[in-house]
Amino acid sequence: xxxxxxxxxxxxxxxxxxxxxxxxxxxxxxxxxxxxxxxxxxxxxxxxxxxxxxxxxxxxxxxxxxxxxxxxxxxxxxxxxxxxxxxxxxxxxxxxxxxxxxxxxxxxxxxxxxxxxxxxxxxxxxxxxxxxxxxxxxxxxxxxxxxxxxxxxxxxxxxxxxxxxxxxxxxxxxxxxxxxxxxxxxxxxxxxxxxxxxxxxxxxxxxxxxxxxxxxxxxxxxxxxxxxxxxxxxxxxxxxxxxxxxxxxxxxxxxxxxxxxxxxxxxxx
Amino acid sequence: xxxxxxxxxxxxxxxxxxxxxxxxxxxxxxxxxxxxxxxxxxxxxxxxxxxxxxxxxxxxxxxxxxxxxxxxxxxxxxxxxxxxxxxxxxxxxxxxxxxxxxxxxxxxxxxxxxxxxxxxxxxxxxxxxxxxxxxxxxxxxxxxxxxxxxxxxxxxxxxxxxxxxxxxxxxxxxxxxxxxxxxxxxxxxxxxxxxxxxxxxxxxxxxxxxxxxxxxxxxxxxxxxxxxxxxxxxxxxxxxxxxxxxxxxxxxxxxxxxxxxxxxxxxxxxxxxxxxxxxxxxxxxxxxxxxxxxxxxxxxxxxxxxxxxxxxxxxxxxxxxxxxxxxxxxxxxxxxxxxxxxxxxxxxxxxxxxxxxxxxxxxxxxxxxxxxxxxxxxxxxxxxxxxxx
Numbered sequence: 001x002x003x004x005x006x007x008x009x010x011x012x013x014x015x016x017x018x019x020x021x022x023x024x025x026x027x028x029x030x031x032x033x034x035x036x037x038x039x040x041x042x043x044x045x046x047x048x049x050x051x052x053x054x055x056x057x058x059x060x061x062x063x064x065x066x067x068x069x070x071x072x073x074x075x076x077x078x079x080x081x082x083x084x085x086x087x088x089x090x091x092x093x094x095x096x097x098x099x100x101x102x103x104x105x106x107x108x109x110x111x112x113x114x115x116x117x118x119x120x121x122x123x124x125x126x127x128x129x130x131x132x133x134x135x136x137x138x139x140x141x142x143x144x145x146x147x148x149x150x151x152x153x154x155x156x157x158x159x160x161x162x163x164x165x166x167x168x169x170x171x172x173x174x175x176x177x178x179x180x181x182x183x184x185x186x187x188x189x190x191x192x193x194x195x196x197x198x199x200x201x202x203x204x205x206x207x208x209x210x211x212x213x214x215x216x217x218x219x220x221x222x223x224x225x226x227x228x229x230x231x232x233x234x235x236x237x238x239x240x241x242x243x244x245x246x247x248x249x250x251x252x253x254x255x256x257x258x259x260x261x262x263x264x265x266x267x268x269x
Numbered sequence: 270x271x272x273x274x275x276x277x278x279x280x281x282x283x284x285x286x287x288x289x290x291x292x293x294x295x296x297x298x299x300x301x302x303x304x305x306x307x308x309x310x311x312x313x314x315x316x317x318x319x320x321x322x323x324x325x326x327x328x329x330x331x332x333x334x335x336x337x338x339x340x341x342x343x344x345x346x347x348x349x350x351x352x353x354x355x356x357x358x359x360x361x362x363x364x365x366x367x368x369x370x371x372x373x374x375x376x377x378x379x380x381x382x383x384x385x386x387x388x389x390x391x392x393x394x395x396x397x398x399x400x401x402x403x404x405x406x407x408x409x410x411x412x413x414x415x416x417x418x419x420x421x422x423x424x425x426x427x428x429x430x431x432x433x434x435x436x437x438x439x440x441x442x443x444x445x446x447x448x449x450x451x452x453x454x455x456x457x458x459x460x461x462x463x464x465x466x467x468x469x470x471x472x473x474x475x476x477x478x479x480x481x482x483x484x485x486x487x488x489x490x491x492x493x494x495x496x497x498x499x500x501x502x503x504x505x506x507x508x509x510x511x512x513x514x515x516x517x518x519x520x521x522x523x524x525x526x527x528x529x530x531x532x533x534x535x536x537x538x539x540x541x542x543x544x545x546x547x548x549x550x551x552x553x554x555x556x557x558x559x560x561x562x563x564x565x566x567x568x569x570x571x572x573x574x575x576x577x578x579x580x581x582x583x584x585x586x587x588x589x590x591x592x593x594x595x596x597x598x599x600x601x602x603x604x605x606x607x608x609x610x611x612x613x614x615x616x617x618x619x620x621x622x623x624x625x626x627x628x629x630x631x632x633x634x635x636x637x638x639x640x641x642x643x644x645x646x647x648x649x650x651x652x653x654x655x656x657x658x
Binding site: 055067068069070071094104105106107108110 | 632645648653656
């Protein structure tokens with residue numbers, strides 16, 4: 001997903017727009033930006049500073065600065081949960097765990113080897129099970145007995161799940177087992193950082209209450225989830241943009257800004 | 270006075286066309302011996318007039334042929350090396366000397382030998398520890414290598430020849446150290462990318478030609494007034510299994526000055542020197558066991574003691590890095606491993622503890638040995654720089 005979030009100088013959120021990131025949409029950050037401007041009733045030249053983040057950060061031609069999603073997520077989560085020490089983001093592509101101190105990343109780990117332990121893992125298996133990915137959380141909460149599912153490989157887990165179904169296992173027990181597999185994988189990644197509370201979970205997968213419960217079981221502590229867990233990266237980017245701009249004004253200089261023209265990205269790097 | 274030395278440009282050219290000189294020498298009658306590991310005593314090859322040629326994989330070459338023998342879950346570096354061999358990219362080699370640096374290399378060597386077929390092929394064992402018995406055992410391995418090399422060349426590896434070769438290679442070690450001195454200023458006079466090009470060039474040339482190149486590079490870099498690296502906020506140490514392509518180094522140098530590469534594309538082959546002992550093979554054995562700091566070799570704080578202090582153990586294993594950190598004013602370290610490199614990955618927790626103890630922020634990153642898969646590496650590297658910036 002491509003998200004745009006605009007704030008004013010006090011950090012008040014003016015607009016939030018989420019658009020899909022397809023192969024074509026990746027080039028179209030400008031369209032999502034346009035919608036965000038319309039929502040806030042603003043003209044582009046009133047925007048003082050733009051920070052782009054995420055895998056597509058290089059494809060935003062109107063950005064003034066590019067900052068990785070790790071730094072942005074940590075900053076966004078910290079603005080919502082000032083006591084955060086461990087931030088975990090599970091998105092469609094990857095899972096990342098961050099140790100956070102006063103809103104700054106001090107250490108991090110990202111899943112390295114494959115899609116297991118990410119949102120994609122759940123999406124692939126939801127198709128095999130014939131359920132909607134957004135219903136998986138509620139389904140799993142009905143479970144009384146988790147079915148063990150391998151956490152190592154999305155493809156094999158899919159076969160495993162089909163086999164369990166044919167053996168007559170209940171859907172909710174299988175889904176609960178899947179959540180357990182994702183949670184154990186991600187918590188294993190986070191353990192390399194020495195987990196400390198408060199723990200905050202973000203990313204699309206954080207909307208799944210079954211995952212949140214499984215994470216709490218594995219972590220043996222409460223897991224906090226923001227109201228909109230999809231936008232913490234964009235929120236952090238906007239706050240960093242505000243800070244960078246204010247710092248440069250305080251120094252008596254104008255932050256260097258890109259010529260404000262919304263254009264399509266024409267390059268891939 | 271303008272500096273008209275072209276050492277760096279030459280090194281870059283050799284880096285880009287690594288096998289060109291070796292092919293030329295072979296056409297003129299020399300014999301070229303490939304070796305994939307820092308534990309192969311190149312002095313013994315040079316002493317017999319053989320050209321030692323360090324083989325690497327190629328991150329720009331998609332692995333295809335190696336699939337017929339090695340699954341995708343195997344060491345990507347060995348897969349790539351083997352793939353290049355199967356594609357006859359190193360078809361100018363008259364032979365190979367392979368060392369038991371790790372199990373993937375040992376097992377790949379078997380396949381290498383049987384699938385490619387070289388006129389000369391020698392596999393040497395390398396002990397996993399540095400105890401006196403291990404040094405003695407390694408000495409025996411060098412004697413075996415001597416015997417097969419003599420049989421292959423039909424020449425005797427005399428003490429005089431070996432001493433002379435050791436002197437040339439010691440000179441190369443000293444020159445590389447001299448060049449690394451020039452990464453000490455801020456900004457450094459020579460970049461990590463340039464160092465990588467120089468080191469890979471050295472490993473593709475006869476030792477005397479390498480030394481001439483180094484002298485030219487050092488002269489050029491010492492006289493540098495423009496064209497050197499820009500000052501970056503981070504002075505980085507890279508600890509790597511192998512970092513052998515400038516595309517990776519350039520990602521690191523987008524936000525840092527890489528002032529030391531503790532890896533096979535950097536300092537690893539050049540630390541210490543071979544002592545000229547009465548029997549030169551003894552000095553060789555001791556050097557390779559004592560001075561090469563590769564994660565595949567086990568070191569401990571105190572041999573034979575029943576209780577050991579963890580800090581003492583770390584000091585024994587990684588103490589040399591503390592000196593490097595101080596002398597090169599390093600303020601961050603990246604532990605950069607090719608994916609699935611278990612011997613190095615098992616060393617990571619202790620090494621990170623050591624860097625914590627000496628106050629150096631560090632990050633551990635695995636990368637796929639493939640040029641097309643460097644975006645995740647870029648994100649991790651940039652995020653790390655943001656945490657310390």
